[in-house]
Amino acid sequence: MIGRAWWIPWLWLAPTLALLGVFLVYPSVDTVRRSFLDERSDNFVGLDNYQFIIDNPTPLSLDTHAALLNNLLWLTMFTAVCVGLGLLMAILTARVRYEAAAKAAIFVPMAISFVAVSVIWRFMYDIQTDVGTVNAVFAELGKDPVAWLISTEAPQKAFLDVPPNDTPSPFQVNNFALIAVGVWNWTGFTLVILSAGLKSISKDLMEAARVDGAGEWQIFRRITLPLMLPTIIVVTTTLVIQTLKTFDLVWVMTGGAFKTDVVATLFFKAAFINRDFGVGAALAVVLMAFVVPIMLISIRRFQVQEEIR
Amino acid sequence: MTRYSSRIFPFLLLLLAGVALTFAACNDDDDGGDDGPTDAPTDAPDIGSVDVLGIWGDDELTSFEALVKPWEDSTGGDLSFLGTRDITAQLTTRVEGNNPPDVAIPAEIGLFQDFAAEGLLAPLSECPGLEAKITANYPDGFVDLGTVDGTLYGFFMKADTKGTIFYDPAYFAANNLTPLTADSSFADLIALSDEILALGLPPWSMGQGANGGTGFPGTDFIQQILLNEAGGDAYDGVIDGSVPFTDADVKDAWEKFGQIALTDGYTSQGSADVINATNFQDGVFPPFEDPPEAAMTYMGGFASGFIADQFPNAVAGTDYDFFPFPGGGVTGGSNIVYAFNSDPTTCSFLDHIASADAQQIWVDLGGFTSVNSNVDASSYPDVVAQAQAEQLTTAETFRFDLDDAIGGDLQSTFFTGVTSYLADPSTLDSILADIEAVR
Numbered sequence: 243m244i245g246r247a248w249w250i251p252w253l254w255l256a257p258t259l260a261l262l263g264v265f266l267v268y269p270s271v272d273t274v275r276r277s278f279l280d281e282r283s284d285n286f287v288g289l290d291n292y293q294f295i296i297d298n299p300t301p302l303s304l305d306t307h308a309a310l311l312n313n314l315l316w317l318t319m320f321t322a323v324c325v326g327l328g329l330l331m332a333i334l335t336a337r338v339r340y341e342a343a344a345k346a347a348i349f350v351p352m353a354i355s356f357v358a359v360s361v362i363w364r365f366m367y368d369i370q371t372d373v374g375t376v377n378a379v380f381a382e383l384g385k386d387p388v389a390w391l392i393s394t395e396a397p398q399k400a401f402l403d404v405p406p407n408d409t410p411s412p413f414q415v416n417n418f419a420l421i422a423v424g425v426w427n428w429t430g431f432t433l434v435i436l437s438a439g440l441k442s443i444s445k446d447l448m449e450a451a452r453v454d455g456a457g458e459w460q461i462f463r464r465i466t467l468p469l470m471l472p473t474i475i476v477v478t479t480t481l482v483i484q485t486l487k488t489f490d491l492v493w494v495m496t497g498g499a500f501k502t503d504v505v506a507t508l509f510f511k512a513a514f515i516n517r518d519f520g521v522g523a524a525l526a527v528v529l530m531a532f533v534v535p536i537m538l539i540s541i542r543r544f545q546v547q548e549e550i551r
Numbered sequence: 552m553t554r555y556s557s558r559i560f561p562f563l564l565l566l567l568a569g570v571a572l573t574f575a576a577c578n579d580d581d582d583g584g585d586d587g588p589t590d591a592p593t594d595a596p597d598i599g600s601v602d603v604l605g606i607w608g609d610d611e612l613t614s615f616e617a618l619v620k621p622w623e624d625s626t627g628g629d630l631s632f633l634g635t636r637d638i639t640a641q642l643t644t645r646v647e648g649n650n651p652p653d654v655a656i657p658a659e660i661g662l663f664q665d666f667a668a669e670g671l672l673a674p675l676s677e678c679p680g681l682e683a684k685i686t687a688n689y690p691d692g693f694v695d696l697g698t699v700d701g702t703l704y705g706f707f708m709k710a711d712t713k714g715t716i717f718y719d720p721a722y723f724a725a726n727n728l729t730p731l732t733a734d735s736s737f738a739d740l741i742a743l744s745d746e747i748l749a750l751g752l753p754p755w756s757m758g759q760g761a762n763g764g765t766g767f768p769g770t771d772f773i774q775q776i777l778l779n780e781a782g783g784d785a786y787d788g789v790i791d792g793s794v795p796f797t798d799a800d801v802k803d804a805w806e807k808f809g810q811i812a813l814t815d816g817y818t819s820q821g822s823a824d825v826i827n828a829t830n831f832q833d834g835v836f837p838p839f840e841d842p843p844e845a846a847m848t849y850m851g852g853f854a855s856g857f858i859a860d861q862f863p864n865a866v867a868g869t870d871y872d873f874f875p876f877p878g879g880g881v882t883g884g885s886n887i888v889y890a891f892n893s894d895p896t897t898c899s900f901l902d903h904i905a906s907a908d909a910q911q912i913w914v915d916l917g918g919f920t921s922v923n924s925n926v927d928a929s930s931y932p933d934v935v936a937q938a939q940a941e942q943l944t945t946a947e948t949f950r951f952d953l954d955d956a957i958g959g960d961l962q963s964t965f966f967t968g969v970t971s972y973l974a975d976p977s978t979l980d981s982i983l984a985d986i987e988a989v990r
Contacts, residue, residue, distance in 0.1 A: 302985035
């Protein structure tokens with residue numbers, strides 16, 4: 243800007259930069275530093291902590307493999323179901339008169355804190371039929387109650403008695419039960435954003451397609467989906483970052499027990515219950531490593547958008 | 552732009568004001584959060600406040616506050632209490648951040664021993680007269696447990712016996728069953744269970760669920776069996792590491808526990824999944840329902856408090872009672888009190904809560920067994936509480952709760968191990984190896 247000193251923008255940025263520096267940059271650097279030190283952060287141990295994560299020597303105490311696999315399951319299932327359901331509902335609600343009410347109803351869970359959601363669903367999943375709504379419904383339908391948060395059986399066993407009895411590690415009933423709660427909470431978010439994206443598609447385009455004889459599914463595949471792709475990508479990126487941060491939901495509902503641990507609950511246990519700051523920091527670094535590529539993609543897209551302007 | 556700013560500006564101002572007010576309100580709260588009225592009378596000298604981190608909430612907290620009130624009234628001090636079951640994480644974080652509380656009152660001594668060894672605690676001798684009082688009024692066993700490297704750092708309050716099996720005396724009398732005694736054996740317990748099973752009622756009720764400690768009732772059961780079947784020396788060996796968890800005696804104790812929990816029809820819960828999912832308090836109630844859904848339940852002495860709360864018309868001794876765990880050996884837990892500094896306020900506070908007069912207040916309120924030998928045994932509110940206090944003080948063999956004594960990640964691994972074992976008993980060997988590996 244002509245006539246302005248060069249340092250004025252920096253002056254405006256200074257408070258934010260200071261806060262970021264103290265609460266973001268310093269802890270991140272310190273965490274990476276601690277991941278190379280031992281439990282009380284006294285001595286250098288090189289890559290021992292990362293070796294611990296790879297070897298998983300004490301699965302009963304800190305099951306690193308289960309946590310990583312669970313995180314992958316959350317990443318894929320939570321994001322896919324949330325975006326898919328959000329898209330479906332965006333399209334459906336656009337066609338009814340009570341659209342605003344429907345969207346509000348689906349969005350309400352977003353207004354509740356994660357901890358409150360976890361407590362509510364802990365009661366819903368309770369094994370006693372006079373407390374747990376889900377099991378009460380099952381009892382009405384004549385089926386046995388299922389220990390939703392505890393059972394590590396294959397998911398279909400809860401509904402139908404078909405083999406296999408046990409599926410590989412992350413595909414457990416309790417994981418899916420937790421993901422269901424997460425989806426219940428976040429679908430409102432995807433719905434609202436995708437609905438806005440849907441509305442930005444010109445009506446004339448759809449009309450023209452219909453006039454040309456395109457069926458609904460074709461309209462969806464050829465017009466809606468491609469035009470909504472940027473919005474879908476934004477929503478997906480946000481959800482992926484959100485899912486990697488998942489802690490309160492798992493912690494309040496199961497405390498990470500019964501192999502429902504995710505990396506966030508695991509490093510909390512390692513650092514603050516087992517007082518092993520080395521392993522805790524290493525796990526936190528692994529989590530950061532997962533998030534960094536997503537962040538880079540986000541930033542690139544943002545830069546591309548800026549260039550277009 | 553001016554059109555927007557004239558509409559938005561007042562709104563922004565309001566928002567800012569709201570945020571500022573919220574911050575002010577939050578900062579005005581005590582760091583305690585959960586405590587009730589703690590206003591000191593204005594005419595007493597004010598010696599400041601003491602910051603205490605403990606595990607008590609609800610009823611227990613109300614009783615503790617009643618215990619502390621005379622101190623607040625006479626010295627003008629202020630109790631700032633934060634009760635959380637997540638105390639290990641809280642303590643660890645605060646100590647790491649160089650902001651420890653003044654006093655901590657947890658139930659496990661593993662972390663206490665770590666802190667003491669690292670020199671973070673204030674020895675009780677730094678408080679005038681306190682160490683002498685403790686060594687004079689508390690049983691040797693408890694004084695030893697509070698000593699690390701020859702220095703006394705902590706004392707115990709609110710002890711609990713874990714050698715109690717609760718039952719409904721009316722049901723036993725009506726069916727000609729005799730409760731066991733300390734001289735009975737584990738085989739007698741199985742025989743009694745089979746007898747009850749033949750009457751058509753599941754002999755046991757059991758719940759393992761607990762926030763942050765799922766599996767702890769199972770660990771209590773296993774350590775009781777271990778103490779009574781293998782003896783005090785083996786028990787001590789497991790604590791100090793000379794006896795590994797993979798030892799035959801330990802494995803036998805687990806398998807006996809499995810016999811009770813997993814034999815067909817033995818538990819009213821039915822399957823391991825339901826046992827794991829049932830909250831430990833809910834697991835205590837079935838024998839006292841009308842009609843009873845089970846005959847016996849194993850739980851520490853504090854269960855009498857839940858039973859009395861859940862069944863307000865139940866009379867102690869007639870509607871609910873306990874018989875000692877067969878074998879005579881008693882394990883028990885207790886809250887340990889230790890301090891991070893020896894400021895005058897802290898010392899005055901410790902002095903008060905260690906005294907028999909203060910602890911008598913909680914004894915009268917019920918649900919509290921004191922370890923101070925000056926507390927009158929006959930002052931306990933009902934026969935069950937009295938019997939528990941007697942059991943604690945007269946036990947032939949008494950040991951501190953095993954996982955509380957070791958603490959740390961071995962404790963949490965032990966808990967997880969119990970639920971894993973119940974879900975799949977064939978994995979016992981690998982579970983035991985895993986627990987031992989964490990030591």
